[in-house]
Every structure is written in structure tokens, then in C-alpha cells.
Amino acid sequence: MEQLFADGALTVPFGADFFSVAVGVITGAMFACDRKLDIVGTIVLGLMTAYGGGIIRDLLLQDDGVYFMQYPNVILICIGLAVFVFYFRGLFRHSGQVLFFADALSVALFALAGANKAFACGEGFVMVVILGALTSVGGGALRDISVGETPGVFQRSNFYAVAGFGGALVFAAMAFANAPLVLAGCACVFTVVFLRYLSVFYDWKTADEADLTPKVSHGARKAKGVAAELFRRATLHRKKAPTTRTSRFRRR
Amino acid sequence: MEQLFADGALTVPFGADFFSVAVGVITGAMFACDRKLDIVGTIVLGLMTAYGGGIIRDLLLQDDGVYFMQYPNVILICIGLAVFVFYFRGLFRHSGQVLFFADALSVALFALAGANKAFACGEGFVMVVILGALTSVGGGALRDISVGETPGVFQRSNFYAVAGFGGALVFAAMAFANAPLVLAGCACVFTVVFLRYLSVFYDWKTADEADLTPKVSHGARKAKGVAAELFRRATLHRKKAPTTRTSRFRRR
């Protein structure tokens, strides 16, 4: 595997990986505390949020190693963090602003880690983007599903998966355009944080209901009317057709 | 892998695979729209319904490739389809009859794809049937679970998993009896569609409550009574036992 990663893959600094995992554990553990889960649930949801996206990515990639299994000591620290959140949940209650930025940065780093590993494993453009987006929000989605809730990223909300997707797209575009991977990585992280921040600042939300059918059928009717009108005029012009015929068109 | 599939495996035409995946995306996206999920949820549930069963199968088979990863362009088309369903959901509202048949055919093709790949990977009879049934309904089950619902196939309903199971069983039986795989495949698809159609037509449903214990204990009591009677007569016949003894039997 080392071989694989050596040629043409960005080595994400260990600190960055650790930061995103740690933030994932904290948000997952806080989520568990909000739902009055016990210490087991808190640890499991913390780990799931932190590692879930990466585990899905690694299972889909097959044979390139599961990140979760590679640094057991990091897991120990994560368990410690989850226990800390469990016993000192009061400390995290008013950490809104700081945690928001930490979380955005964490999602960005996850998107980068996902896209980068997919790229390193020789996947094509589409898969790099998909695995980047999947890694960025997969952990949170798994966490939500495992307490019987519909994942937040599936619902009308500020950009989250969209931000992860955007970042992975930027990374893939630059990586496949042979840009230096460090640059692509920075652009990816910046894009995710920026999109996330803007979407919250301006309260941009994904749509949950959008039926263009009536508009389109209205448009189609209109287009048909216009076409009929044009046809009528053309016909009139050419051979002075009786009005009865065009009125038939209009009535349709 | 090509090697593996070359000897003794049915090459399901690409069009068939694509058809079942496309129908899966459409039903999954409609499911998401019904639950007012946003565009992200619609795309994810569409892909999950289409690819979920196959992903479970491929993860269990280990090392034989994940179908989801092999045709990125198909995924792009699927995402496009999900987006189309999201924006033109009105078009799909009254498509009941057509969609029902498309869905039945899609489930059939999934059962075939699952059973066929398991067979090609050298699995035995039991595993071919199980993986066929799993692939046919696994995607829909994953979709239901991921919005916190109990999967429809786990509940009293017209045959669905049963149809997929039946088709996989027919395929396995014919394949292991050395029938031509094309024939086995056709029989599988036909069985699934037929079972599904019949179960809806005659409103056959799987049972959700069935406790035979009282019946059996009643039957056991009755059997005991009959046995005792027989024993009494035999005894009477042989050595004219006093009635007190047989009445003891009866009172038991």
C-alpha cells in the first residue's frame, strides 16, 4: 500500500487527519449525549462519526487497507475524548461558534482524505468526487441512521454534503489537470469551508420540494402556442390559410 | 476477475444490468421525494436502492470487485436520473402500472445478477440462493433503514423478497443441474416477475403472525389421547386390564 501511495498521492499530514477525526469524535459524542445515550453509545457514535465515512470508502475500494485499523493509538485517544465529552458535556454546550468552524474544517479534511485516497488508488474522476463527498459526510449519516433518524444531510439544510461534494470536485478537477496535489488539497479544504460558511451566513438551503413539471408543462404549452402562432403566420404568409385552421391549433 | 467470469458464468447483457439499476434509482428517488428529502438525499437514496444489494453481495464475496465501482459513467447517468426525478416528480406520480412492472423486472434482474455472480465466484448452492435473494431486495431494505423505517420486505406484504428468493432458487437449481445458464437466467427472471405479479393479483401476503404452538399442543394432546386409547384397547385385548388403569391414562 505504501507503494501505491508513494507515486502521485498527496501525503495528508498526520496532524490534519487527527484533527478531523478528533472533531468527528467530539461532534458524535455530543450528538449521543443530546440523545441521552450511555457511555457505550457515546463512544460508538463518536467513533462512527469520525471513522464511518472512511470505513465506507475503504470497504468500497477493497484491498487498500481500512484507515480505522491502521492507527490503534489514535482510536484510544478518540475513546478518551468521547469519555471526556460524556463526563464534561457541560463544557461543550456553549461552544457553538468554535465548534462550527472546527466541524466545517473537519468535513473539509474528510473530503480531502476521501478524494485523495481514491485518487491514490487510481480511481477515475467520477469516483474521486463521489468517494470524497461520501467520506466527508458518511460518518455523520451513519451516526444519524444508527439512532433511527433520517440523516441530516438528506434533509433541507445549509450546505453540508454539497460543500463536501464541491471540495471533492475542486480537488479532482485540479488533480486530474496535473496541478500540484498540495495546491489541490488546499483548494479543496478552502472550498468546503467557504461553501459551508457562506451557506450558513446567507442561509442558503438545499431545496426539499421542487416540482418543475407544472412549469415545464406550462412552458411546453406556451412553446406550443408560440410554435403554432409562428406556423400560422408562416402558413398565412405562404398560402393565406383560413383562420379556422389556426384557431384549431390554439385551442389545443 | 474477467478470468473468473469467463469460465462458466452467464454474461448478463449490459443493457439488462443498466435497466435494473436505472429502475432502482427511479424508485429510490421517488421514495426520497415522498419523504420530502432534499436533492442530496434523493441522489443518495436513488443510488442506494440501485446499488445497495450489489454492494452487500460484493462485500460478502470479498476480492471479486464491487460492481458499484466498475462503471462510473453509469453512476453519472444514475445521478442525472435521480435529479430528473427530483425536479419532475409530478411525472412519476401516476406511473403506477408501468412502474410496478418495471420494478418487478428490476428485482428479477437483481436476483439474477446476485445469483449469477455468486455462482461465477464458485459459491455453493445455498450461498447462490442467499446472495441472489439478498441482491434482489437488499438495496430497498438499506434505503428503508436509512430513513429510520422498518424495511417493507420485513413486513406483511405481497411477495417481494419471496419472489427474489424463488427466482434465485430456480437459477441455482438449474445452474447446478448443468442447465444452460441463459435458460437458468430466463427462468429466474420469469419466476420472480410471475411470483410478484401473482402475489399482487391474488393479494397473497406473507404472514406476520403465526403461532402453531396451541394447535400443535392441541394436536399433541389429541395424539396422546389416541395413543392412550390404542394402548388401552391393545392392553384390553391382550390381558383384560382393569378399567381403572386406562382411566388413569385418560386423565393425564
Place this chain on the structure above:
Amino acid sequence: MEQLFADGALTVPFGADFFSVAVGVITGAMFACDRKLDIVGTIVLGLMTAYGGGIIRDLLLQDDGVYFMQYPNVILICIGLAVFVFYFRGLFRHSGQVLFFADALSVALFALAGANKAFACGEGFVMVVILGALTSVGGGALRDISVGETPGVFQRSNFYAVAGFGGALVFAAMAFANAPLVLAGCACVFTVVFLRYLSVFYDWKTADEADLTPKVSHGARKAKGVAAELFRRATLHRKKAPTTRTSRFRRR
């Protein structure tokens, strides 16, 4: 794989494995019957409870085989068991005490199987413990999640995951201390059953709410007060500082 397991791994007797799987199927099928699922749901939840933890473990280990796939005949028996539970659920209604012990023993054997396989695959201490705990309760958690419930092991309850974790910990400690694996295995099973039994007997439960922040901040305030007092006395002792200064300290 046989090779891998030959050197330095405990060969768990097949009967023990089969016992734990069978008990898992029965508890899973009873769970499904309680929720009025149909025969498909009963079989699937039975298999999921029995094999789920092992499947997660095997997917994370990658390339060391999936236990679920290795003994198809055992699966057939399991399906038969689930069907039996479905049709004779009445028999299992009053089996509380027996089933409780069978379940505790089954969880213990799962913890052993998980920890033992991780150890055999050359994982380190942390991973052996984590995979042991995961295998012991993962199946039950998957079962709960797949009907949209928050897993019981995530909630305030008698020790269950904690018992599995304790057993895996004991196994790992002994195995890495080069104790005979048979002994480590027995100690693991004993620990799990003992912890589970004690927790039910004394009604020990995992905490679901524990905020030490107020206590700690109270303690911190107190410590500060004590420190200030000490400092004041020391100061008084040394240079007879005016009281105004110490009162400033206290007010803080």
C-alpha cells in the same frame, strides 16, 4: 487462511461457535416476532443478530475470510431455527431464565470469537479488544438499527457491551502475556457471563447522564479557595500582608 490460524490461534471448537450462532438466531427471531415482522424479516433479523457482529469484524479485517460465507450448512440450520421460532413463538415466551443464560453465554462466545480471530490475524492489543467487543454486540446493534430503533446497547441498561468489552480485555491481556490461549478463552467467557450476571443481579446499569462539569467547577472553585487560603496564610506568615489583598483573592 488455515495457515494463519494454525500458528498461535485458539481453535474455538465448532460446537461453541454453532451454539452462539444458534442462540443469536433465536433471540433475533424472537425480537422480530415481537415486532410483528413477517417470515422474511424473522429470518433476516435472526441471521443478522447471529452473524452481524462477525460480518463487521471480517469486513474490517479485510482478506481473512467472512465467517458467514464459510459454513453454508450452518446457515441452513439457522434459517430452519428462525422458521421454527416464527411458527412456535409460543414456546419461547416463558423461556426467560434459560434464554438469559444462553444469551449471556452466546455473547461471551462471540466476544471470544471476535478477539481470537483478531489476535490470529496479527492485530495489536487495542484492535483485539475493540473487535472482540464489536463482535459480541454488533449483531444485536445491527438488528435494532434495521428496524429503526436505537440499539439497546447504546442506552442505559445492564452491562452488555461492557461485559463483552471486559471479556475481550481479559482475553487480550492474557493472550499478549503469552498465557495459553485455552485459558485466555475460558477466562474471557467466564468474565463476560459473570459481569452480565452480576450486573443483572445487582441491577448495575451504565449511566446515561453524567455531567461532572458543575462538580469539577465547584471543586475547582473550592481548590482555588483552599489554595488562596494557603497562600494567604503563607503570605501572612511571611510578611503580614494586609487583609485587603487576600479578600481580593477570595472574591475571584
